[in-house]
Amino acid sequence: MIKIEKLSKQYGQIQALRDVNITFEKGKVYGIIGENGAGKTTLFRCIAGLEKYDGQITSDFKNLKNHLGFLMTEPFFFSKITGIEYLRLLGNARNIKALNIQENNVFDLPLSQYAATYSTGMKKKLALTAILLQGNAFFILDEPFNGVDIESNILIVEIIRTLKALGKTVLIASHIFSTLAETCDEMHLLKKGELINTVVKEGFGKLEHEMRDVTIGNRIEKLNIT
Amino acid sequence: MKGYFLLQFKMLNRSLTAFGFPPLLAYILLPACFVGLSGYLFSKTEFAEYIFLLLAFALLIKQTGRKRNEFLKSCFTRTDYIKLRLLENFVLMLPFAMYLIFAKAAIFVIPLVVIAVVFVFITNNTTLHFTIPTPFYKKPFEFSVGFRNTFFFFPIAYILTYIAVSEGNFNLGLFSIILVFLVAMSYYSKLEDEYYIWSYGVSSHLFLIEKIKTALGYITVLVLPILITLSIYFTTELTTLFTFLLIAYAYLITVILGKYAVYPNEMNIPQGILIAVSLLFPPILLGIIPYFFFQSKKRLTSLLP
Numbered sequence: 001m002i003k004i005e006k007l008s009k010q011y012g013q014i015q016a017l018r019d020v021n022i023t024f025e026k027g028k029v030y031g032i033i034g035e036n037g038a039g040k041t042t043l044f045r046c047i048a049g050l051e052k053y054d055g056q057i058t059s060d061f062k063n064l065k066n067h068l069g070f071l072m073t074e075p076f077f078f079s080k081i082t083g084i085e086y087l088r089l090l091g092n093a094r095n096i097k098a099l100n101i102q103e104n105n106v107f108d109l110p111l112s113q114y115a116a117t118y119s120t121g122m123k124k125k126l127a128l129t130a131i132l133l134q135g136n137a138f139f140i141l142d143e144p145f146n147g148v149d150i151e152s153n154i155l156i157v158e159i160i161r162t163l164k165a166l167g168k169t170v171l172i173a174s175h176i177f178s179t180l181a182e183t184c185d186e187m188h189l190l191k192k193g194e195l196i197n198t199v200v201k202e203g204f205g206k207l208e209h210e211m212r213d214v215t216i217g218n219r220i221e222k223l224n225i226t
Numbered sequence: 227m228k229g230y231f232l233l234q235f236k237m238l239n240r241s242l243t244a245f246g247f248p249p250l251l252a253y254i255l256l257p258a259c260f261v262g263l264s265g266y267l268f269s270k271t272e273f274a275e276y277i278f279l280l281l282a283f284a285l286l287i288k289q290t291g292r293k294r295n296e297f298l299k300s301c302f303t304r305t306d307y308i309k310l311r312l313l314e315n316f317v318l319m320l321p322f323a324m325y326l327i328f329a330k331a332a333i334f335v336i337p338l339v340v341i342a343v344v345f346v347f348i349t350n351n352t353t354l355h356f357t358i359p360t361p362f363y364k365k366p367f368e369f370s371v372g373f374r375n376t377f378f379f380f381p382i383a384y385i386l387t388y389i390a391v392s393e394g395n396f397n398l399g400l401f402s403i404i405l406v407f408l409v410a411m412s413y414y415s416k417l418e419d420e421y422y423i424w425s426y427g428v429s430s431h432l433f434l435i436e437k438i439k440t441a442l443g444y445i446t447v448l449v450l451p452i453l454i455t456l457s458i459y460f461t462t463e464l465t466t467l468f469t470f471l472l473i474a475y476a477y478l479i480t481v482i483l484g485k486y487a488v489y490p491n492e493m494n495i496p497q498g499i500l501i502a503v504s505l506l507f508p509p510i511l512l513g514i515i516p517y518f519f520f521q522s523k524k525r526l527t528s529l530l531p
Contacts, residue, residue, distance in 0.1 A: 070424075082363075
């Protein structure tokens with residue numbers, strides 16, 4: 001479990017998060033949604049301990065970060081590190097002795113090639129494989145479906161379901177509502193750093209309609225497309 | 227084109243300022259350092275001209291990056307692009323050419339000019355699917371990535387050792403050790419993304435120890451052929467050789483710790499001064515290393531509590 005209480009984060013004059021309170025239970029999948037700049041990534045970075053913050057984040061573990069797999073929006077790769085070396089590096093980082101890399105290469109990535117030469121989707125898949133190999137208890141997936149092909153998309157959804165079945169906690173930020181609706185137990189809507197709505201599975205349809213109405217409004221008419 | 231060079235000049239000034247160097251001071255000190263170091267090199271070895279060519283080669287190859295050149299090609303006409311790249315390469319080669327002429331080795335300016343011209347038409351395609359093998363794949367990333375970028379230095383160091391033995395020049399042998407260590411130190415010049423530190427499930431103390439252990443192990447692999455050769459052929463110099471090696475290890479540790487002591491910033495002037503002072507009196511390293519270690523631990527605590 002991860003419990004977030006009165007979490008606030010400020011970058012200079014910008015209030016990125018304000019008094020956020022959420023609890024993430026074991027064995028559940030959570031969607032974090034909101035427009036660009038709503039504070040999703042900041043929330044993730046605070047949970048991961050990559051940012052200083054006001055408030056409290058507690059978990060079952062003394063040191064949450066050692067049990068957390070963080071898939072970043074744009075994973076960073078050194079220019080001349082191969083896929084297999086990247087996986088080994090992140091495995092070593094968590095002291096995983098026996099890595100069965102080839103067998104775990106479920107996305108069929110060309111692991112002997114430099115990771116920096118991979119496409120956006122392949123990079124995402126490599127970074128995801130790495131955090132899965134680490135055997136974490138918590139997963140933060142920031143835009144896991146970005147640039148990923150349809151087959152891998154299906155596979156990622158299945159991986160998320162498996163993680164849930166194994167009692168792991170998964171937090172996902174994505175702009176693809178249908179995939180979130182398919183995988184999440186709960187969705188939290190962030191707006192300008194504030195948690196404005198929490199919806200359980202039964203309310204996903206209604207939430208999507210509301211968001212569509214608010215987002216689209218009369219903007220299409222304003223475009224005057226001819 | 228003029229705008230491009232003005233922009234380059236501004237960017238260089240910004241980099242110098244970010245490094246903590248007032249640009250004006252840098253423009254006085256850098257040429258002075260270049261002349262000083264070149265003088266030292268030419269006084270120490272008869273192969274200085276070849277080392278010069280090698281350095282120039284390494285400098286020019288940096289300009290051939292695919293993304294950079296594709297960007298330039300998209301901005302300028304073909305003629306302007308060629309002019310611009312020629313000018314860039316000649317500016318970079320100018321200090322080397324001037325010193326070669328000064329050192330009465332003008333003949334070496336010809337290959338310098340040739341490579342400066344040839345490299346205008348070469349683009350280093352880093353997206354090649356050929357992976358350079360590395361003996362350091364087990365513990366990525368500094369040595370595995372660094373080795374792929376600089377592998378060509380090692381045969382040169384080994385050739386220098388061979389020449390040192392065949393000419394009975396022990397100092398040249400020591401120079402080949404310096405070369406290997408300098409190359410390895412350069413692996414720690416680049417800051418890694420915080421994610422690569424954050425990912426470690428250990429304390430900052432253990433993280434640093436692990437980094438040092440890996441570096442010492444891998445540098446030993448690289449320097450071992452030189453050490454064995456020099457030990458066999460210069461038996462009377464063993465004490466000097468191993469004292470020298472010990473100091474080189476200490477510098478490698480200093481560079482690693484120096485990097486993390488200011489993380490996520492780059493190395494700064496006070497650090498540079500400390501290291502420069504230690505060059506005059508290496509025992510100072512016994513104080514610098516623990517100091518950098520303590521600073522590094524402090525810096526990394528937020529990522530590795």
